[in-house]
Amino acid sequence: MSTRKRTPRHPDSPARTTRDAQPPPETDLLDRIAGALEDDDPLSLLATASTLLAITDPRDHEQFADAAPGPDRDELVESFLAAPLPEISAVLAALACLSGDDVLRRRVHREIARRGHPLPDWLSGLARATAEPRAFEVTHTLRDGDNVLISVTLPGGHQLTAVVYIDHNMGTMVKDAFALSGSLEDVVGQLEAAAVADPDMTARPLDPADARARIGEAAELTAMTYPPIETDTWPSSRALVEWMTGLLPPGGTGYEVPEWSDEDLDDLTERFRASRFAEGTDGTGGLLALLMSFGTEQSLGDPMRWSPVAVEILLADWVPRTVVADVVFLAQLPDLLRAFIRFCHHERGVRAGLTEETLAAVDEYEAAYQQLIRSDRAQDPAGILEAMGVISDVDLAEIMLEDLAHAVGGEAALNELDADPLPDEPFAWETVPADVHGRVGEVLELVDRCCAELLDTEYRTACRRLLCDIATGDPAVFRRRGKATTAAAALCWLVGKANPLFDREAGTGPHLAVKHLTAHFGVSTGSVSQRSEALLRAVGADPHDVGGKDLGSARYLTGPQRARILTARDRLRERAGTPD
Template sequence: MSKRPRGRRPPKKDGRARTRRRDRRLEQRRRRDQEPDLVDRVALALEEHPLSLLELVSGILAILEPPRHPFGPEPSPDVPGFDDLVESFLGTDLHETSALLAVFAAFSDDELFRRRALREITGRADALPGWLADLGRTRVTSVREVAHVLGDGENHVLGVLLPDGTEFTTVVYVDHNVGTLVKDAFVLPAPAAAVVAQLEEIADDPDSVVRDLDPADARARIVEAMEQAAITYPPFETETWPACRALVRWVTGMLPAGGRGHEFPEWSGAQLADLTERFLRSPQGTGFDDPDHRELLESLLWFGSGSGTGDPLRWSPVNVEILLLDWVPRKIVADVPHLDRLPDLLRAFVRFCHAERGIRSVHTQDTLAAVDAFEAEYRQLIRADRRQGPEALLEALGVLDPPDPEWGLNELARAVGGRAVLDALSTEPLPDEPFDWTGVPEDVRPRVGEVLALVDSGCETLFDGGDAVEMRTACRRLLSRTAAADPVAFRRAARSEISAGTICWLVGRASDLVGGRGGLMVKDLAAHFGTGGGSFSQRAGVYLRALGIETPPGAGVELGSPDYLVGARRAAIAEARDGYRSRDDDLLT
C-alpha cells in the first residue's frame, strides 16, 4: 500500500482562518501584480506535469550560473544573483514561491540553505502537492545506454520515479567527437522503457545497441562529461541544453558514487607502427607505401588516436567531416600537392579499418560518401588564406575576425545551395503550393498522406498568417522530395507524428521560426505532435541523408536550398550577404 503524500494540513475552517486566507489572497494579488511573469509561470507549471516546474527552475539556474570558460559573456546587470533571488522567495509568502523554494532546495548542494528553505516552507500555511513536499524521496529506477557501432556518442537514459508515482525520463547525449562532453540533454514525461523504444525507432538501425549501465559508472561518466561541457567554448547549446543542466545534475546525483568514467585505450607507438604496416600490406593499402603517403597516414593515426575515443580504427561520417573541414586545414602545415593526396588515402584507410572491425558495409558506404561530400570543400580550404594553430583557435572563439568576408559569404552560400543561388536570392514569400506526389512510390503514399495531413495541421495550428502558409509549402516540399528520394524511410516503423514533427522542426529551425529568439518553442512543437522534442533532432538525420544534405557541427539546421526557407529568413540572409559584400568593397578601396 502506498503511503499518503505528506504535506501540511490546511488550517481549521473557523472565522479567523477565513480572515487570514482573505488577507493572504489580497497580499498575493498585490505581489502578483508586481511579479506577474515568474509567479504566473509557476502557477501554470503547478497545474501541469511535475516536469514543468522542474524544468522551469533548472532554466532559471542555467541563467544564473556563471560561465566556467574565459570567453563567456559578463553577467547581465539586469539579472539578479542567486542569493538575491532566493532571499526574495524567502521573503514572499506565496504558494508559488514555496514551490520554487522546494525545488531550489532539492537542486542545491548547500545543506544550510536547504534546511532554511524547508523550514520556511514548513512554516507557511499552503500545502504543497505531495510529489513536491516529498521531493527528496525521488529515485532513479533504471539506467540504460543507447550506443552505436561507429561510436560517435551514447545516449544515457535514466528512468526517474517521483514520490507520488509519476515517472519521467532523463536522456543525456555524450558526444566523443567534440571532447566526450554533454552535447545535448532533455527530459520526457514518459517511462524509460517507452523512451528507449522511441530512441530505437528513431535510430532504425540494427547496429544501435541498448544495454544496462552500472549506475555508479553512469554517474561518473555524466558528471565527467558535464564538467567538460562547462569549460568548452563556444558552448554547445540546444533548445533544452544547458537549460536542463541543474535537473540532470540533480537526477545524476541520486546515483551511487565510486564508478568509473569513460576509459579509452591508449595506443602505443609500437601499436600504431604495427597498424601502419598492416594497412600498407593489405589489399586496401596497395599503392600507398611511399614517404608522402606514410607521412599523411601518420597524421590520420595522430588524429584517430588523439581525439574522440582514441581509436584510430573508428571512422564515421562525423569524424571524417571534422578531419577534412577543420583538423587538417587547421593543424597540418604542408604544401597543397601533399595535402591533395589525403582524400584517396582516407578512403582506402576507412575500408581497411571497417574490415578490421567487422563493420557492416552500409556504414562503410556512408562514411565514404562523407569523404566524397566534403572533398571539394577540403580542397578549397587547403588552398585558402587561412589561420592555423593558436590563431585558428582564437578565430573559432570569436576573438579574431575571419580573415576576409569570403568566409561569411561561403557560410551563407552553404545555407542556400551555392554562391550563384546566394547572388540571385529572392526574398518573396513562398506561394501556397499543393503537395507534389511526383516520384513518390504507390506503396508509401498512404503513409506519406498521414504525415502530410499532420504537417498541414501543425503548420496551420502553430503558426500565424503568412508564416503558416509559407511553412506549409516548405514542409510539403521537404516531405515530397524526401519520400521520392528515400521511400524506405516511410516503410519503416517510425510513428507518423514523429515524422511530421521532424519535417516541421527542420523547416522551422532553418527559417528561424522554431527555437531561438522569438521562435516557437520546441517543447510546444513536441506537445502538438505528442512526442519528445529530442526525437526531432535525432530523426532528422534520416531525412537529411535521404536528400544528401550535410550540416557541419555547430552550424544549426541548414537545408541547402532556398526552397525550404520562408521569405523573412531569405531576406535576413540577403541582408547579411550585402553586408559582407560592402565590407569586401571597403577592403579593396
C-alpha cells in the same frame, strides 16, 4: 537563448535593500509556475526550476573572465523569498532541492513552513526521491555519441527518466539532455522499437555508477567549454539532470580512452599496408600517420573510428587549421582517407551502407578541403591561439625559437647550426673513468651492433657521443647493477627520439618502429623508459622527458634532423621578425 537575458531595472526605480522592498516576480513567470502546478505531471514544475537554475548558474559567468555577467541565483532566491505566494513557495522548494545546496534547502524549508502553504506530496518529499538501480546506454556503430538513460522515482511513485546525449566528436561533452515522465523500461522499450528499424543502434545495460561518472564528467567538461554549448535542451535541463545523476551510486568509471602505443600503431600500419585496401597508396606514410594522429587525439582516441562527422571535422577543420605541410603532400589525403576508411570498416565489420555514407562525406568535403589547404589562412597552432586572442603569432614564434635553441644547446648553437652529416668517429675513451670501462664497453658493443644492423653511421656516432657523455657526466650509472642490453636499448631509443627515428612523417634518414628496436635487444619498452631517466639525468637533460625528444645538444642530432631544425628556425625567425 532569450532565457539568459535579465529584465533590467528601470534606472529611476529605488535600489532594493530589503526583502520586503523587492517587487513580486513577473506575471508571465507566475503564470508559468501556476500552470506547472496545475499539471498532474511533476516534470512541468521541475523543468521550470531547472531552467531558472540554468539562467543563474555561476559556471556560465565565472568560468571565463570575459564572459558577460549574468543573473545571480541568490538575487533570484531573495526575490522569491520576498513574495509569499503559494506558486512561489512551490518553485522555491523545487529550486532548493535541485540546487544541491543544503544550506539553501534548509532555509527554504523553514520559510515554507512559516508560510504554511500546502505543497504536493511529491514536492514536499522531493529529497526522498530514489534512483532506479539500473541504467542503459544506447550506442551507434560509428560512436559519434551515446545516449545514457537513468531514472528516478519520486515520492508517491511517479517516475522520471533522463536521456543524456554525450557527443564524442565534440570532445565527449553533453550536447543534449531531456527528462521524460515514465519508467526506464518504457523509454528503453521505445528506443528498442526504434532500433528495429535501425540495425546500427544498440541498447545495453549500464552500471548506474558508471552512468553517474559518464554523465558527470561530460557535464563538467561542457561547463568548462567556451563559448558555451547551448541547444534547445541544454543547459536548461542541466540542474534536473545533475540532480537525478547525483542520486546514483558513486564510484563508477567514466569513458576510458585507450592508449595506442607506438607498437599498436605500427601493427595497424602494417595491417593496412598488407591489405588489399592499400593498393595505390604507396608513398603516403606521413599522411597515414596524420590520420592516426587525428584518431588518437580526438574524443574516444580510436584511429579506426570513422564516421561522416569525423570526416567533416578532419577535412573541413582539423587538417587545414592545425597541419603545416606542403600542398602537394596534403592534397593526397582524401584518396588515402577513402582507402583507410574501407580498411577500418572492413576490420570492424561495419555495415556496407555506413561505409558508403562515410565515403560520401569525403566526396562532399574534398573540394572545400583542397581549397583550404591552398588558402592563406593560418595553418598552425599560431592561427588558433591568435584567433582566440591568447597569444600573437610573433610571441608564439619567439617561444618556439626558444625551444629550438634549448634543443641544440643554446641560442649561439642555433645560430651556428649546420646540416653536415655526423662524421664516423671513434669512441672517446679518454674521458671515461677507468673503473667503468668494462661495463661501458659492453654497452658500446651492443649499440654499435644495433647501428650496423638497423641504423647507419650517423646514428652510431650520435649514440657513441651520448654514451661517452653519460659515462663521463655520471659514471655511477655504470657502477650500479643493471643489464647492458637495457642500457644499450635505452640509449638508442633516446637518440632515435631526438632525431626522430620513430617519426613516420619524417623525410630523409632511417625509420624504425619502437617494437623493432626493443625486439633487437630483447627488452620491453617499459624497462627502456625506466632506464632512460638515469641516462637523461647524467647529461643534464630533463629526467622526466623519457621520450628523449630534447637532449639539449646538437652533438646527438643527425644531419637530416639538423636540417629540419634549420628550416624551422628560418621560418620562425621570419614570422617573429627576428634578424638572422
